[in-house]
Structure formats: C-alpha cells, structure tokens
Amino acid sequence: MPQTDQSHDPTLGSWVDAANGHPDFPIQNLPLGVFSPPKGADNGAPRVGVAIGDSILDLTAIAGLFTGEAARAVEAAGEGRLNGLFALGAGPRRALRARLSELLAEGSAEQATLEPALHPAASCTLHLPARIGDYTDFYVGIHHATNVGKVFRPDNPLLPNYKYVPIGYHGRASSVVPSGTPIRRPNGQRPRPEGGPSFGPCERLDYELELGVWVGPGNDLGTPIPITEAAEHIAGFCLLNDWSARDLQAWEYQPLGPFLAKNFGSTISPWVITPEALAPFRAAQPPRPEGDPQPLPYLLDEADQAGGALALELEVLLSTPGLRERGLPPHRLSLSDARHMYWTVAQMVAHHSCGGCNLQPGDLLGTGTLSAPGSEGFGSLLETTAGGKQPVRLASGEERRFLQDGDEVILRARARRDGFAPIGFGECRGTILPAP
C-alpha cells in the first residue's frame, strides 16, 4: 500500500483558487522549482519556489513560517537552487511538504502573510532547479530498446546483457536546459549512401520521451548504495526530452556510444515532483516475462518490487508551423506510461553506484525512452515513423518523418489513481531552430 497522509486527501482544497482542480499543481502536488519573478520584484534573482495552481510561492520570502526539519529545508533553499535541499534527504523534504500543505490549505491562518510571496507563474522565468553535476541516461524502456534493436537485429532485438544490466551511459550535463529553451538543430557528420560522411545540418532530428530523476544525498566514492537504501537517494522527478540526431548517431556511435547525437541539448520540465507527491501512484513492478532471469541480488529488493514502479501517463504533443497557422491544436504523437520500465529507479541508483561511482545531490538520471508496446505509444519518431519510412500525417496536411525547424515538442505527465487527486508534472517544451 502506498504511504499517504493528509497532504494527499483528495478533498483538500487551497485558498489559491486556481489550484483547485488544476491539472498539474493542485495542493496535493506541491512541486519545488527555481524561478525568477519579474525584474521589478527583488531584481529577479533566482529563488526556490513551490508551484500551486497558476502561481508560484516564494519559499525564502516566507522562511519565518517554518520550524524544525522544514526550516532546515527552507534554509537550504536559500541558495537559490535545490542542490542543498536535495542533499538533506527525505526528512526535511517531508516536513516541508507537510507544512506547505497546512499553509496553503483552505482556511489557513497564514493566507494574508503568504499572499505577497505568491507570484503569477506566467510572469516568472523558470530555471534549472539544480546545478547538475553529472547526467546519466539509462535505457530501461524495454519496448523502446526492443524497437530500436529490431532495426539492427530483427530476430534478436535485445542484446544478451539487457535483462541483467540496467544499461546506462553518461550524458552531457552542460546542455540540459529548462522547458521553453529553443533547441538549435545541430550540424554534424551524416553518413552518405556512397560511403563516408558529409558535414551539415542534421536531417533526422528526433525527440525522446523520458522521465528524469533527481538524485538526493548520494554516496561517497567507493561506497555503493544498497538497493534497500536507494529510494532514500531519489529527490524527485521531471520530464526529459532527450533530443536525438539520428543520422549523426548512426555514424558516430560505434564503438563508444552516442555523443554529438545527444549533447546539443536535453530539455527538462522545471518542477521537481517529489517522491512524497507521487506516493499514491506507486505500483508493483510488473512481473518479468517467463524465462527472464531474476535480478541479481544487488538489484533485488522486495519493497522495490512491490512498489517501485510508477503509474504515470506520459503524453507527447507536436505543434508545427502549419498547425499553428491554421489555428489547429497540437497533434498527439504518443500516449505512453511509466510502467514500461524493465528496471525501477531504485535499481538504476543501485546499479549506478554498485562499482563505487559517487552520486551527488543534483545529479540527473534519465530513464531512457519510455515507449508503450503499440505504435500509438512509441516515444520517439524513430519508432513512430519506422525510421522515417511511415510519415505521421497532421490535420494541417503536413507530414513528418523527423522534426522540422519551427516544430515544437511538448511532453506531459499525469498521475491518476482512484481515491486520489490527479497531479501533473507541468510541461516540457522545446522548439527547433534552424542549424547555425
């Protein structure tokens, strides 16, 4: 059973009217982020805030309302990024959530004190929530791994290590950007049919639908995190678009993996959805198909098997210049679910550190592309269009094999469960600019 408390009560309302029934940020969510208010207010310096409805509550401005563990969290937030708060672990974060739930609830005695610290989200700029030390991308979406593997090995799409190793690789931290940052189409070496490469703009630009995971306290170099303790090192979740240049990738990736095909930009949703907010939406890890090996002992934990998965609907929308000109809504490219992970996030953490690699507060882990089994739930155009062979047709009359300049990709995530208020992640958006 998920661990929930009164902060999850679906009947709880907020005096911030727009929060009540808000698809992403009702009072049951309370995600953390870093924002700048409009320049007028306090010179626009980045500070930590909480999303509530269509507003952002400036945590530091109301620091006096917290005591004990919650006050420790608010003090750490004073540095204008979440690394310090992540480092504190679950205790202060939980205390902060409990107190925020009281303060923002209907009938709160502190409403008048809080109102001046509340900014309309539309007038604020959202930043990366933490300084990302290292970014690691995994490959735990088994349907994606299977789909991609089929391109190279139709009869045997998954490599022999896939069901033993939570496959991952190091990504580029410097080019992770918050939602809304335009993404410039990369130049690079593209393979030519006649052999050898040509240099120029990527011609097979793609998106990838992923979840991002924020690392909490972390571990010292040489001291692995046991699977039983891994959950304590997960500070929160976001959406992640791992933009991918498929032509560059095909040419460059042997023998050491993707490099320029991925490092020109990765977009994340700016709000950190806490493990506490997601507690009602934990699910059992789906049983492994018959014949699959059991996880090795260092990856096996009963509690993780019982509740380490997340029931989370994931959606990808595409807005094109043609759709926008005609006033047409974005086209849904995919509807998937976070349950399509062969490995849990705790298994990712335990594996990453099992050889002693040190994880640090604010490190970012990506799950890899989370495709559903059917084509309407594929998490990349590489899969949806079968490598560009079957174009997506849009209501504007346009078609897409890969992304064109001016296209905008929007990722969304929603958690729903009977008896609980649904919560969302907010959007993860990016628009493609022409190559330089």
Place this chain on the structure above:
Amino acid sequence: MPQTDQSHDPTLGSWVDAANGHPDFPIQNLPLGVFSPPKGADNGAPRVGVAIGDSILDLTAIAGLFTGEAARAVEAAGEGRLNGLFALGAGPRRALRARLSELLAEGSAEQATLEPALHPAASCTLHLPARIGDYTDFYVGIHHATNVGKVFRPDNPLLPNYKYVPIGYHGRASSVVPSGTPIRRPNGQRPRPEGGPSFGPCERLDYELELGVWVGPGNDLGTPIPITEAAEHIAGFCLLNDWSARDLQAWEYQPLGPFLAKNFGSTISPWVITPEALAPFRAAQPPRPEGDPQPLPYLLDEADQAGGALALELEVLLSTPGLRERGLPPHRLSLSDARHMYWTVAQMVAHHSCGGCNLQPGDLLGTGTLSAPGSEGFGSLLETTAGGKQPVRLASGEERRFLQDGDEVILRARARRDGFAPIGFGECRGTILPAP
C-alpha cells in the same frame, strides 16, 4: 616555429634552488594548481599556487605584486580553484606567466617578499585544480584503437568512422580524483564462460595512459567553436589514468558504450601545464598515411596541422607489493609519446562543439589511451598482456596480467627539445584497494 619568449630561455635560473635542473618544475614550466598548506598555515583552505622546484608559491598571498592582466588572473585565482582563471582565456594567463617568470628568476628584487608565500610541496595537499563540469573522453590514440579493434575484428580493426570522426564519449566527472587518491577495485557484473553474469570484484582491472586537457573560456550552447579558434579554448594539460574494468566493460558496453567499467575513478595529475609552457614542444601533426581521407573542413586548419601536435614523452611505471618488499624500483610498463594522436586537441575541441554542445571553463577532455606502435609503448595492460594472455614478469618474481590489490600505477610526462629546458607534468599516481 613555436612561439617562445624569455620565459623559455633555458639559461634562466630561479632563486628557488631546487627548481634549477628540476625534472618537472623548473622556472620554464610554472604550472598552476590548487593546494592546501599544512593545517597550521591559514587553516589549510585550498588556494591556487604555482609549482616551482619542490615548492609551491601561494598566488593569492602575493596578489599585490601583480598589475593589469596578470592581476585579473590572480584575482580570479582567489576563489580557490582555477575555473575563473580558465574562463579568462590566454591573455591574463600569459601575463601571469611573464610576471611569475620575473618574480621567481635569479636576482629578483622580490625574493624576500615571496619567500613567506613559498610552501614545501611535500607538506601540502594537492586538490583537483578546478570544479569539473563535464568530462569527455576521446579515443584519438590510433595505435590503441587499432590494438583494441584487433581483438574484435582482426582483419579490419578500425571502424569506418575512425578516420573521419574524433570519436569521443561522455565520462563521469564526479569520480575524477587527484593523484594519490586510492582507487577501490569495483564490484560489477562479470561475464561467465557459461553465459550470463556473476556479480563480484573486477578480475581484469587495468589502467589507461592518457593526456587530460582543461577547457578555457568555452562556448554558448548552439554556437560551435571554429577549428581556427579552438586553441584559445585550451587552458592546460595534465596526465589522466582512465582506470578500466575490462570484464565489466566487455559485458556492459553494448549498445551505449562504457559505463561502470570506467566511472569508479579516474586519476589526474594535479598541476595544470599551460599551453605557454608547452609552446616550445609543439610539433607538426604527422602526415596521414596514404589513402586516409583528409579531415573534413570543420576539422582542418593549417596552423593546427603545422603545430597542433605535442612532442611529449609518456611513461607508465608499476609498483607492486612484491617490488616494494624487496626494495626494488617500479617496473616500467610503457614508454610512449603524445605524437601518437590521430587527431589534435584543437580538432577534439572543434568536433565536440560542432553541433552546438557548450564547453565550459574547467571541463576536462581526455585524449584516450596513447599507445606507441610497439608493445613496449602500449598504454594499457589489455594491450601489453594481449588481454591477459602474456603476463608481464617483474624483477620480484611476480607476474601481472591485470592489476592486483596494492599495485600502484604511476604516469609521468616529459617534454624535451634541443635548445630548451625540459619540463615535466609531475606524477599521476594511484594505488588499488580491495573491493568493498
């Protein structure tokens, strides 16, 4: 011709006696680093210093002796790490070198002022010189790439992309440690002959001989660095031991590249050898073998072809418990040279950024293993012992196929050229501890 000035004059001596004839740090070198003096002195807080002979000069303590561009460099050094100084680019770094050369020269009027700021290196702790934002490892050592490729493809060891793409991949920044930090043998999934993995201590632990490159000013996301400007973004060099778990690597690395096989620790030498110190040792990039393609235009620059290579002798020594017990000196495993790079450092920088990926001050690039063509110059045990088949025999009677607990690997680099004072990099050392 290399650009040299009076700071390279081989007849120049220092009033720091031990600097004269010092194999690594004569007055012609003047490398930068971050150190803590013994606790007694100023509470041991890390600060920027310059190595001179067997001493370290505390830059911040003598800040009053600098003006203009050099003063900007010293001010940036005040933050106790070199990121800010790297960000300033070549001008302030050159001015700093020129002034340090005057101050430390025999007959300097400032000797008495400087002496209190001089600490015996042996009593100091050396730290990482900069906060490493991202670490990227390349694969430009063509003999290494050929040797490793032969294991998998005896007839065609180099993949088709090798001579077009400076192959690289993202490494782990958090586990880069300074020389002298012990390295704990990682646990991990090892392939079994009967199929599937077992979990336990790495049984094929190896070192890799590399050069490290410190990034200077860097570029904004989406704005590539042209090859003609790449040299301006190189702030310095170090030695890099890319410790590698070969059994873990063989099992995990498909399809996304090395991960746990490399991220349990990477050791660097702590002194930043500046491009200015290395100016006399620049060399023409060796002509490509007949039939090799020309570099694509974005990787081609006449000045880089004429002087973008480094003539730098690289040495690997192994000290084992058996050698130490018998009072025997370390065994030389390899004598190689930095000229065995198929791509120059400028080409690495231009390629890394050509798709728009942003490099930042303090990022670290590795060259990849720099093996010489012959077995006495191979830069890893994988190559030297032919994958463990031909053990190295030591004077102690021990033999090594891969590294054992208690083994210490020592990397050294020396630049020599007629008419110039030789300089060295200092050591890059690490000792293997047992798995946890």
